[in-house]
Every structure is written in structure tokens, then in C-alpha cells.
Amino acid sequence: MGAVVSKDQSVITALENQDAGELRTALKDLTTAELRNVCKAYIPDDENQCTVLHYATWQDNTDLLAPLLDYVDDFEVRDGLGWTPLMTAVNRGSKQNASMLLARGALIDCDWAGGMSLIADAMNYNDVELVTMLMDHGARVIPTSEMLADGEDQNAFYLLHYAVDDGLYDIAKLLIEKGRIPLNTLDQAGWGAIHLAAGHNNIEMLTLLMEKGADINIKDSQGNTPLSWAREMNAIGAIQELEKRGASADREWHGEKPELKTPEERAEETYPEEEYTEDVESEQWQGASNGIEFDRFDIEVEDPKLKAQESLNGKDSNMFDALQHQRTLPAQATY
Template structure:
């Protein structure tokens, strides 16, 4: 009888301990959920109650990273004002700054740039924020990143620059043509070839992108 009572007591203590552990994580889970939902008021309340600002989910994403992924501007603003790290990378090496730049989420990008964004930081492909922004045709984003001082001649692991990606992965339309012009005006080298030795001008000619060809030739492309 004593042994049975002791067993029940131990089970009860174990359940109590597990509950305490679970409850200890709840404020952080709530914070991340509020960030995804864009609930800025809830975020402020949770932070005042001591929720961990830099706590991470199973994929290594902070509340700010989740707010950024869902383009929750006010939530991101509250978190950044509270001191959230705009350069905190998740398991796939995205940070709020890098993700905002790649996605063209310019309001959040501006917040990260004003709060210590690491312009030299790179994503899992070894590219700066400027490279995917150029690839995806985010003209205003490219403008912002150039103005911030991101290296326009950075080469990623595919041996492509932002200029190369705008040509090879774009469709030759107005947005990508404008980006090519912006990059060249900012000092992008038109003769940095890809890993096979093919230059931006050669790629543009192969694709029949006549306006890009003209821009590259005027910039000294070969």
C-alpha cells in the first residue's frame, strides 16, 4: 500500500514538473504566435511580462524573424524597438534583414537598416540581400540596398553577382532592366563572368534582351 502510494505521488510530481516546464515556454510561444499574427499590443504585453525576446522555435526563428516572414510591420517595429536582433539567423541562414530584402518587404527592411543590419551578411547561397532582390525584380528594394551601401559586386556561391542574377533569372522586362541600370550606375562591374566564363553582356545577347544589352555596352561590357 505504501509502495503504491509512493508511486502515485511520484507520478503526480512528474506530471507537475512537466507542466511547469511546458508553462515556462508558453510566454515565448505566445510571443512568436503574436508576431506571426501581427498583434503588436500583445507583443508589448508579453515583453513587459518577461517573454524572451530572442527565443527561437524549432527552426531557429525568433519572433522578429516570424513577423518578418509574414510581413507584419507593426509587430516587427515593436520587437525591433525592444532590441530584437535584426541579424539573428535561423537554421537556413535567413535573418530578418536578409529575408526582408529578398522578399521586397521594404517597410521592415527600412527598420532593419536603421537598427544595425549587417550589410555584408549572406544567405545560404552566399549572397547578400541585394542579390535575391535583384533576381526577383524588387526595384525599390534594390534602390534601398544600394543606398545603404551593400556591395554591388559581391559574388555568391554560384559565382553570380546581383547584375548577373537580374539578367539570367529575370525575364528581361521593365523591372529587371531598371535594376540592371541601377546596378551599373552604382558601380556594378559589367564584366564579372559566371563560373563558365560567360559575361552579363553575353547572357543578355543570348536572351535577346536588347535594352539590357545597350545598358551593358554603354557601361563597357564585353
């Protein structure tokens, strides 16, 4: 598909201006065939080959996306980074646009992982409604046995571990109750979700896991129980709660001490405060393409098939954060 022809520039400008009236006027000047082509046409000179449909989806405005949907003949069209419009909507946290795309038949398996990476991305917003929507449309929350059997399978997203590690109580509850996600699975680092809850001293999460049937004496890959984690991390509340329920622990810690960070600490490491001055931030969020000014946004753009494994390269999986060991830093994309 070539670049958008000049007479369709008004469509792009309307999307840039987020003006639904302007968009409707621009669409009236196009034939049905032209409308079908403009939906999947690339923005001129955009290095990531952003299509008009992707750009409309990113606006998080149903009035901008809806007028285009009747003319889309391929909801799986991918931009130059391999993203479908549904992937774009989820990464934008746009429930409305994601809902419209799913209603039109957008594939939940566009991420090559049965929708698991879509849910992982939706969890970044701690949005129970968005996660529920994806699950209702068939998104997988449990890795297949084949994924789990292969310790290097980069599609084996451990969603409950993500939720526990980030303290997303409502998401964790949803995954357990609606998704019936197993509670005693060890992730690629060899840790159980309950180990993370104990180590973080998250009593609410720890109680949820225990009340839903998590094994309070499950051992990580080094042989440490949740009580061992709580003691090693000096998590007083977790120690008291586990001991009250009869949990056990060896006298000595086995292996190296895991490094647990709060979401705030991870964010600080990922985006050091000193790197973001007002001038830099302004440069990041304003851009131009072929004379067209529009918002920039940063999204996670790596191939979902590579996301998990890339983050493991060159690291001791027992010595870094459970979430970070599967989610790498987002690449930069400009739309």
C-alpha cells in the same frame, strides 16, 4: 517550460479570437509571476512547441502583443523549431510587432547570420520599411570575408542577388545606397548581380547597377560578361543598353546556359496550381490543437545555418535559378 496551465487557457483563446479586450480581461486574472510564465509557455499539444509570445507575435496586431511585453523576461525564447519572436514577426511581415520587439532589445543576430537572413525573409514582402528597420538596428547586409572565403558557408546570403533576381528595384537601391553593398561580388553560383539583371532583361535594374558603378564587363565564373548573358538569353533591351555603354562579350558562350526563371515561374514550380483546391486550402488554414481552433500559417522554419547549403545539395550550381540556389522550400509549421 511545461504546457500552459488550464487557467491560462483564456489568454490563448483571446489570442485565437484576436480580441484585445478579451485578452486584457484574461491577463487581469493572472499574477505578475504567472504573466511572466504564460508568455514563454507552450501551447498545449502543439507539435512545434509554439509559445504564447510567438503566437501573439504572429497575429500582426500590436494590441495583442503589447500587453504581454512588460512581462517578457526572455525575448530570445525559441519555439520548438528554433525561432525567436523577432524571427516570427519578420516572417509574418509585421513591421509593427518587429519594431516593438526590437525596441525591447530583441537581438538582431537571432538568425546566427548577423540579421542577414532576417533581411532576406523581409525581402519576400518587398517591404522597404521593414528592411530599413532591420538595417537601422544593425542587421548585416554584406557577408563577412570569412563567409565569402568559404564557398560552402551557408550564412553567406547574397542579398543584392536576391533583389535583382526577384526584380525588387527599391530593395536593391536601398541595399546599394544605404547598405553600401558591393556591386561586383560573385555569388555561390559564380554569377554577379549585373549578370542576372542582363539575363532577365530588366533594364531598370541594369541601369541602376551600372549607374552605381557595377562593372559592365565583369565575368562570371565561366568567363561570361553581362553582354554575353544578354545575348544568350536573347534579352534585346539589355543588349542594346550594354552595347550603347561599350560593353564587350566573347563570340562564344562559356559553359552551360544558366536557367533563369521569373518569380512567377518559381512560385508555380514551388506550389503547383493543381495541388491547391478550395478543400485543400481550407484544410491548410484551419486547424485545432487540444480543442483550440486557430489559424495555421506556413513559414520557413529550417535552421538559418542550413538553409543555403541544403539547397545546393545534388544540383549543378550553374544550372538553376540564383535565388533558388540559396532559398529552399519552406517547411510546414502550424501555430
